[in-house]
Amino acid sequence: MNDALGHPQSLLVLGGGSDIALATVNALAAQRCRTAILAGRRPEVLDRAAADLRRSHPDTLTVETAPFDALERSGHDKVIQELFARPGGIDLVIVAFAILGDQQVDQEDPESAARVVEVNFTGAVTAMLAVVKQFRAQGRGTLVVLSSVAGVRVRKANFIYGSSKAGLDGFTQGLADSLIGTGIRVLLVRPGFVTTKMTAGMKKAPMSTTAEAVATTIVRGLESGASVVWVPSALRYVMGVMKLLPRAVFRRIPS
Amino acid sequence: MAPDQLLSGWGRTAPTAACVARPGPGDPLGGLFTRSGVIPRGLGRSYGDAAQCSGGTVVDMTARDDVYAEDLETGHVTVAAGASLDALMRRYVPQGWFVPVTPGTRQVTVGGAIAADVHGKNHHVDGSLGLHLTSLTLTTPNGTIDCGPEGPERDLFWATVGGLGLTGIIERATLRLVPIATSSLAVDTERCRDIDELMATMSESDAHFRYSVAWIDCLATGASLGRSVLTRGNHASVDELGPSGSRARRDPLAFRPAVRIGVPAAVPTGLLNRLTVRAFNEAWYRKAPRTARRSLESITSFFHPLDGVRDWNRLYGRRGFLQYQLMVPFGAETDLRHLVESVAASGCASFLTVLKRFGPGNRAPLSFPAAGWTLALDLAVGNPGLGPLLDGLDQVVVSAGGRIYLAKDSRLQPELLAAMYPRLDEWRQVRDRVDPDHLMQSDLSRRLGL
Numbered sequence: 001m002n003d004a005l006g007h008p009q010s011l012l013v014l015g016g017g018s019d020i021a022l023a024t025v026n027a028l029a030a031q032r033c034r035t036a037i038l039a040g041r042r043p044e045v046l047d048r049a050a051a052d053l054r055r056s057h058p059d060t061l062t063v064e065t066a067p068f069d070a071l072e073r074s075g076h077d078k079v080i081q082e083l084f085a086r087p088g089g090i091d092l093v094i095v096a097f098a099i100l101g102d103q104q105v106d107q108e109d110p111e112s113a114a115r116v117v118e119v120n121f122t123g124a125v126t127a128m129l130a131v132v133k134q135f136r137a138q139g140r141g142t143l144v145v146l147s148s149v150a151g152v153r154v155r156k157a158n159f160i161y162g163s164s165k166a167g168l169d170g171f172t173q174g175l176a177d178s179l180i181g182t183g184i185r186v187l188l189v190r191p192g193f194v195t196t197k198m199t200a201g202m203k204k205a206p207m208s209t210t211a212e213a214v215a216t217t218i219v220r221g222l223e224s225g226a227s228v229v230w231v232p233s234a235l236r237y238v239m240g241v242m243k244l245l246p247r248a249v250f251r252r253i254p255s
Numbered sequence: 256m257a258p259d260q261l262l263s264g265w266g267r268t269a270p271t272a273a274c275v276a277r278p279g280p281g282d283p284l285g286g287l288f289t290r291s292g293v294i295p296r297g298l299g300r301s302y303g304d305a306a307q308c309s310g311g312t313v314v315d316m317t318a319r320d321d322v323y324a325e326d327l328e329t330g331h332v333t334v335a336a337g338a339s340l341d342a343l344m345r346r347y348v349p350q351g352w353f354v355p356v357t358p359g360t361r362q363v364t365v366g367g368a369i370a371a372d373v374h375g376k377n378h379h380v381d382g383s384l385g386l387h388l389t390s391l392t393l394t395t396p397n398g399t400i401d402c403g404p405e406g407p408e409r410d411l412f413w414a415t416v417g418g419l420g421l422t423g424i425i426e427r428a429t430l431r432l433v434p435i436a437t438s439s440l441a442v443d444t445e446r447c448r449d450i451d452e453l454m455a456t457m458s459e460s461d462a463h464f465r466y467s468v469a470w471i472d473c474l475a476t477g478a479s480l481g482r483s484v485l486t487r488g489n490h491a492s493v494d495e496l497g498p499s500g501s502r503a504r505r506d507p508l509a510f511r512p513a514v515r516i517g518v519p520a521a522v523p524t525g526l527l528n529r530l531t532v533r534a535f536n537e538a539w540y541r542k543a544p545r546t547a548r549r550s551l552e553s554i555t556s557f558f559h560p561l562d563g564v565r566d567w568n569r570l571y572g573r574r575g576f577l578q579y580q581l582m583v584p585f586g587a588e589t590d591l592r593h594l595v596e597s598v599a600a601s602g603c604a605s606f607l608t609v610l611k612r613f614g615p616g617n618r619a620p621l622s623f624p625a626a627g628w629t630l631a632l633d634l635a636v637g638n639p640g641l642g643p644l645l646d647g648l649d650q651v652v653v654s655a656g657g658r659i660y661l662a663k664d665s666r667l668q669p670e671l672l673a674a675m676y677p678r679l680d681e682w683r684q685v686r687d688r689v690d691p692d693h694l695m696q697s698d699l700s701r702r703l704g705l
Contacts (some may be wrong), residue, residue: 001309004266182261220639
C-alpha cells in the first residue's frame with residue numbers, strides 16, 4: 001500500500017538496470033518499501049543490481065528480478081499482468097528503460113533511429129497502458145515516469161532521443177490527466193544531464209546532476225503530491241525560458 | 256464490477272478506488288464477501304485508510320440506521336450499525352439521555368465507533384465505548400453471530416471492539432445511554448504555564464470532572480513547553496442553568512445543533528503553516544483565563560466544536576493531513592515531555608494538539624486506550640520533515656511501552672505493530688476463526704499486515 005506520505009511498500013522497475021531507478025529504490029527502501037522487482041532485458045545486469053540492493057537493505061528488502069524487453073511489445077500486457085499477480089499487488093512502478101542512441105549514427109541509419117523511438121516511446125506506451133490496466137483493477141497505484149529535459153524542447157544535437165522523450169512526456173501528461181479520480185497517481189520526472197552509465201564518456205552539460213539527487217527529488221515529489229518534478233529544480237525555470245525562445249535563436253545555442 | 260469509487264479517510268491522504276455497496280435496511284450482507292476484500296464503512300471520519308479497500312468492496316452502512324429497541328427506563332437502545340451518534344443525540348438528548356462515549360465529532364456511526372473502540376473526554380472515568388455495549392450482532396464470512404462481553408462468543412465480541420471492521424460487518428449493537436438532566440455542561444477553563452503544571456493539575460484533580468482534555472500550544476518551546484488550556488466539565492444540573500424561571504431552565508434538554516459555516520472545495524495548500532498556527536495558538540492561549548473560570552457550554556461547543564464547520568478537513572489543502580495519536584503509560588512522563596519537545600522543535604506545526612489522561616484499558620486486544628497519557632497531533636502532509644519526525648516519535652512511544660491509535664493511522668511502520676499491540680496474535684486467532692480466508696481487508700490491514 002502507499003501510505004499517507006506517498007511511500008510505497010512494493011515496487012516494480014521496468015528497466016531494472018537504470019541507475020536512477022536503483023537510486024530511487026534505495027531511497028524508498030529506507031522508507032516503507034519492502035519488495036522490489038527489477039525487470040529488464042539483461043539478466044546479468046539485473047542480478048548485479050539486485051545483489052547491491054540486498055546488500056544495502058539486508059533485513060528489510062526482498063528483491064526479485066524478471067525478464068522484460070521494451071521491444072517485445074506484444075508481450076507487455078501478459079508479462080505485466082503476471083508481475084502484478086501477487087498478494088497485495090504492486091504499489092508503484094518506475095518506467096526507467098530508455099536508450100540514448102547515437103545521433104550521428106542514427107541519422108544515417110533510419111532503422112537504428114526507429115529503435116530509439118520504439119524503446120523510449122512506443123515500448124513505454126504499451127508498458128504504461130498495461131500497468132495502468134493493473135492499477136485500475138487494484139484501485140490504486142503510482143506511476144513514476146522518467147522523462148527528460150531533452151524532450152521539453154527538442155534540440156538539433158539529439159533530436160532523435162529528444163523527440164522520443166517528447167512523445168513520452170506528452171503521453172504521460174495526457175495519461176495522468178485521464179487518471180484523475182481513479183486512485184492512480186502519475187509522477188513525471190524531468191532530469192537534466194545525469195551522470196550515469198548511460199551518459200558515461202559524454203561531455204557534462206551545465207546543471208548536471210546525479211542519480212541520487214534525482215531519487216531524492218522523486219521521493220520528495222511523492223511526499224508533496226507533485227505531478228511533475230525537475231532535477232535540478234531550477235531547470236523548471238531555465239526550460240520555461242528555453243521554450244519561449246524563437247527557433248532561430250534556440251538553434252544557435254551551442255550544445 | 257470495476258472499482259470505480261474513489262474513497263479516502265478524513266485526512267484525504269491516500270485515496271483509492273473500490274466498488275461500493277450500500278445495503279438498505281434488511282438487505283442480506285452474506286453475499287458481499289469476495290476474494291478481492293471487503294470492509295464496512297460508516298461516515299468516513301477515520302483519518303487514515305481504515306475504511307478503504309482498494310480493488311475490493313467497501314460496504315457503506317449509512318443506509319441502515321434503524322432503532323430496533325429502546326428502553327428509556329434503563330437507557331438500553333439497540334440500533335443498526337449505520338446509525339450516527341448525531342442521530343442518537345438528536346433523538347435521546349431531549350429525552351434526558353446521552354451517549355456513554357463521544358469522540359470529537361458526532362458524525363460517526365455506531366459501527367465505526369465500535370470498530371475503533373472510540374474514547375472521549377471521559378475516558379479517565381468511563382473508559383472507551385466497548386465497556387458500554389451489552390451485545391453485538393455481527394455478520395462474518397462464516398455467518399451471522401450474536402455476541403456480548405460475556406458468554407460463549409465473548410472472544411469475538413472483544414476482538415470486534417477496536418477490531419477495525421476486520422472481524423465481520425457489525426449489523427447492530429445494544430448500548431447503555433447515560434442519564435442527563437440538562438443538555439449543558441458546566442465547564443472549568445484554565446491555563447497551564449507548561450507541560451509539567453498541566454500534567455500535575457490533571458493528575459491531581461481530573462477525578463472531580465467526568466470530562467477533561469487539554470489543548471497544547473505545540474509550537475511553544477523552552478520554559479513554555481507544553482503551555483496549554485485545560486477544559487474540564489460535568490453535565491450541568493438544572494440549578495446550574497440559572498435562576499428558576501430563566502429561559503435556559505424552561506427547556507433544559509434542548510438540542511438543536513446547526514452547521515454554521517463551510518469550507519470551500521479548493522483551499523490553497525499551506526494555509527495552516529507555522530505562522531498561522533503560531534498566531535492562532537497565541538490568541539487561543541491568551542484568551543483562556545489564568546485561573547479556573549466556570550462557564551456553561553453546549554454539547555456541540557464542548558464536545559464537537561468542529562462539527563460546526565462543514566468539511567473542515569479541506570483546510571489542509573489538496574495534499575491533506577494526518578492525525579498522529581499516541582499513548583504512553585503512567586510513569587513515562589519524561590518520554591511524553593520528550594515527545595512534545597520533538598514536535599515543538601520540528602518544522603511541522605500541529606494545528607490541534609490535545610493531551611488527555613486515560614483511565615484503565617479494557618479487554619479488547621486491539622483497543623487503543625490504556626492507563627496513561629494520550630497525545631494527538633493534527634499535521635499537514637507535504638512537509639519533508641514529517642516522515643522522519645513521526646518515525647522518531649514511534650521509536651520513543653514503543654520504548655516507553657506505548658502505542659499509536661490504529662483507527663487514525665496512515666503511515667506506521669508495520670514492523671512496530673506487534674510491539675505496540677502485544678495481544679495481536681490473540682486477536683488474529685479469533686479473526687482467523689470467523690474469517691479463515693481473510694476476506695475482510697482494508698487498506699490499513701494490508702498496509703500493516705494485520
